[in-house]
Amino acid sequence: MAKNKKQHIGLIFGGNSSEHDVSKRSAHNIFDAMDKDKYQVSLFLMTKSGYILGNKDSARVFNGEPEDEVAKEALDRLDQKNPLAPIINLSEVANIDVFFPIIHGNLGEDGTIQGLLRLLQKPYVGTGVLGSAMSFDKDITKKILQLAGVTTTRYEVVTPMTSEQFTYQQLSDELGETLFVKPANQGSSVGIHKVENEEDYREGIRDAFRYDSKVLVEEAIEGPEELEISVLGNHHPIVSKVGAIKVPKSDAFYTYDNKFVDASHVEFDVPVDIPASLSEEITKMGLATYQALGLKGMARIDYLVSQDGKPYVSEVNTLPGFTNISLYPQLFAASGISYTELIDRLIQLAIEEYERQSKILYDFKPLDPKDQVIDNKK
Ligand SMILES: Nc1ncnc2c1ncn2[C@@H]1O[C@H](COP(=O)(O)OP(=O)(O)O)[C@@H](O)[C@H]1O
Ligand SMILES: [Mg+2]
Known part of the structure; x- marks a missing residue:
């Protein structure tokens, strides 16, 4: 047998x-x-x-x-x-x-x-080389999203080459009084600063440069609602229900400490009760993001929603957390796909994508020049 x-x-x-x-x-x-x-x-x-x-x-x-x-x-x-x-x-x-x-x-x-x-x-x-690299770099992610017509926060890029050209005053004239300074390639809120004056801005830039030589200075969404969706699939992805992270108002933002040091006062709403029109818009933006960045397998897409209800794609995580409190699997569980099934599907999607790529890469047979001569006698 x-x-x-x-x-x-x-x-x-x-x-x-x-x-x-x-x-x-x-x-x-x-x-x-x-x-x-x-x-x-x-x-x-x-x-x-x-x-x-x-x-x-x-x-x-x-x-x-x-x-x-x-x-x-x-x-x-x-x-x-x-x-x-x-x-x-x-x-x-x-x-x-x-x-x-x-x-x-x-x-x-x-x-x-x-x-x-x-x-x-x-x-x-998960996603391939290019999609992963693009999604990990917050500047490239936003540039691709802008080209795809997906709303994201406005920002400027500061590098060691251009840092002299920018002052807090200039940036706040363009982007608003409150600014987020963040390394382009980082995560976990490391190196992120919320700044409102020249001195804090300078200090924020100095610190962000410790993590990356490319730093984003972003307009702030004041008192945002932080929403997330999980996406699963390759060429026909499915989207989970929407979840929310409730950061206490007393905290400046969703920091490293309230992610990993003491998450006890951060609450998750899975799924969150929001108007159907907002959840539809978020789903649509999520699929456009998935498509524009060439994402495969899975992604968790994070949004900031302004107080007047406008959603912005904030960032994309191509290998999201799978811990007990992680939203990616929780959102699918709330959408009827268990943890075990999620893993089965992810493995299957990996095989499908590999086979599709292998076909393109290895089944390509250059034409024999003889075949290109039209045989008029036939
Ligand atoms: N433009 C912004 N407006 C308001 N809050 C922001 C903005 N950018 C970041 N934040 C806050 O900082 C947190 C971390 O920023 P994010 O861009 O998600 O970086 P990370 O990859 O480190 O999670 C967000 O969850 C949010 O609380
Ligand atoms: Mg984040």
């Missing part, structure tokens, strides 16, 4: 961003929710220094051993004579059918790991 072979999934997690621990929690949830009759799972932990550990070492960390010790042991075992030690054990990669990278932020969400997996010719969950 033919044995039903399990699909072998490579779960990549960790990473060198501020969301390293969030990624670990996401990976635990995904692992737990996976149907083990269908899937065999190998673990690949990307350490904080960016080295990808194999299944054995990763499993030790996954099961509670101190990461720093396991990582040090693994690095010590590397061939010291070869400074270009492999960043991933290629013999382990060969057995994997589909990779599920769940590294939030840097290296995971910015197209880097997608490039590696593409080079290795393996299907992987």
Whole structure:
């Protein structure tokens, strides 16, 4: 009797961003929710220094051993004579059918790991290289959205080359008194400043430059409602119900601290009760965003809604959190798709997209010049 072979999934997690621990929690949830009759799972932990550990070492960390010790042991075992030690054990990669990278932020969400997996010719969950890179860069995201006619906040880009040209006064004349200063390629609210005068503006720019040499200075949406949707699919994506994040009025905005240090006073409304016209508009904008950025597999799209009810796409997360309090899976659960089914679908979508791409890349046969000569005798 033919044995039903399990699909072998490579779960990549960790990473060198501020969301390293969030990624670990996401990976635990995904692992737990996976149907083990269908899937065999190998673990690949990307350490904080960016080295990808194999299944054995990763499993030790996954099961509670101190990461720093396991990582040090693994690095010590590397061939010291070869400074270009492999960043991933290629013999382990060969057995994997589909990779599920769940590294939030840097290296995971910015197209880097997608490039590696593409080079290795393996299907992987989520958006490809270009879509990931575009969605991770808040400046490029907004430029693409503007071209696609999707409303997003107005902003200026400040780089070390142009920083002398801008003063708070000029920027506030153009964008309003309250400004958000943020690194283009970051996440978790790290390096973000809400500023209302020259001194805070200068300090905000200085700090944001610690994280990226490209900084956005954005118009502020005053007292915004923060809404989110989850999208799932490749070429015919589906959209979840809308969720809301309720940040207390006393907090300046949704900061790193109230995301990760003490989230106890932040509330989530899943799904949120909003007028049907707003939820329709948000869905429409979400699909236009998905299409414009070439997103695949999944994305969580975040909105700011002004007090007069106008929605702005604020940012796109191509590998959103899967922790217990994360909105991406919760929004689909509220829309009737369970955690386990969500993972099944994401893996299936990865295979479909890989097959579609492989067709384009490898089935292309150049015409034989002989075939181009029209045979008049026939
Ligand atoms: N233009 C804006 N107007 C009002 N609030 C903003 C604006 N930009 C950012 N914020 C606040 O800062 C938070 C983090 O900004 P965001 O652009 O989502 O960056 P991150 O990728 O770090 O989450 C948002 O959730 C919101 O609370
Ligand atoms: Mg955000």
